[in-house]
Amino acid sequence: MVLFVSDMHFGRGARSAERKKEAALIECLKAHAADIDHLYLLGDVFDGYIEYRHLVPKGFVRFQGLLARWTDRGIPVTYLLGNHDPWHQDHFSKELGVTLIPDALETTHLGHRLYLAHGDGLAADPPRSWLRALLRHPVPVGLYRSLLPADVGLGLARWVSQRLHDRDEEDPTTPARLRAQAHRLLRQKAVDGVILGHGHVPALDRGPEGGYLNTGTWYERQTFARLDGEGLHLQRWNGARAQDIESVPL
Numbered sequence: 001m002v003l004f005v006s007d008m009h010f011g012r013g014a015r016s017a018e019r020k021k022e023a024a025l026i027e028c029l030k031a032h033a034a035d036i037d038h039l040y041l042l043g044d045v046f047d048g049y050i051e052y053r054h055l056v057p058k059g060f061v062r063f064q065g066l067l068a069r070w071t072d073r074g075i076p077v078t079y080l081l082g083n084h085d086p087w088h089q090d091h092f093s094k095e096l097g098v099t100l101i102p103d104a105l106e107t108t109h110l111g112h113r114l115y116l117a118h119g120d121g122l123a124a125d126p127p128r129s130w131l132r133a134l135l136r137h138p139v140p141v142g143l144y145r146s147l148l149p150a151d152v153g154l155g156l157a158r159w160v161s162q163r164l165h166d167r168d169e170e171d172p173t174t175p176a177r178l179r180a181q182a183h184r185l186l187r188q189k190a191v192d193g194v195i196l197g198h199g200h201v202p203a204l205d206r207g208p209e210g211g212y213l214n215t216g217t218w219y220e221r222q223t224f225a226r227l228d229g230e231g232l233h234l235q236r237w238n239g240a241r242a243q244d245i246e247s248v249p250l
């Protein structure tokens with residue numbers, strides 16, 4: 001069984017609220033620990049995250065500890081970076097054993113070919129794709145890291161993240177654009193399923209060419225996805241257990 005979760009946006013709200021969201025995610029993951037084969041984090045795990053050569057942002061160490069325990073036990077964890085957390089270096093890979101993927105990933109689980117991504121690269125209009133390229137280019141990112149003191153750089157990135165960087169999330173056309181792009185990928189690529197985050201609206205549908213699932217958000221609705229022998233499930237953690245919202249065979 002494979003789990004997919006995205007858009008925790010850890011650090012967005014007040015500390016006590018964030019601690020509750022982290023605790024709920026840990027409970028949900030622990031409830032699946034006995035039969036999980038692979039965990040995917042589909043981006044925007046953190047609301048603003050800049051890692052420096054010798055420093056990582058504070059917080060959410062319980063969640064990170066769970067990831068380390070799981071990878072130590074041989075459960076693979078793969079983290080596809082989102083538009084709010086593209087600035088990782090090697091802390092997650094070297095310290096926590098997590099595989100970091102900067103963009104999209106095609107992989108196979110349970111005999112199904114899957115296309116996985118956060119989704120910001122698919123949703124972006126051409127006028128805004130320059131911003132995505134700039135924020136992920138090593139030269140401006142390197143300059144940002146080296147020119148600003150870390151407290152100032154991370155603080156500024158979080159301020160921007162909260163105030164200016166949420167247009168896709170506020171744009172009511174984003175979920176439909178993600179769905180259209182997912183079905184284009186299902187037609188063009190030899191994949192059976194496309195799983196994205198970013199749109200903040202959970203979705204699951206199946207056309208003749210395959211299934212599309214959007215994980216929604218952990219931080220608002222505690223929705224996530226599960227792939228098992230029966231197919232693809234959109235689920236919600238209700239605080240005590242995972243409930244099926246919708247399922248499709250793949």
Ligand SMILES: [Mn+2]
Nearest residue numbers: 007044169198
């Ligand atoms: Mn997001």
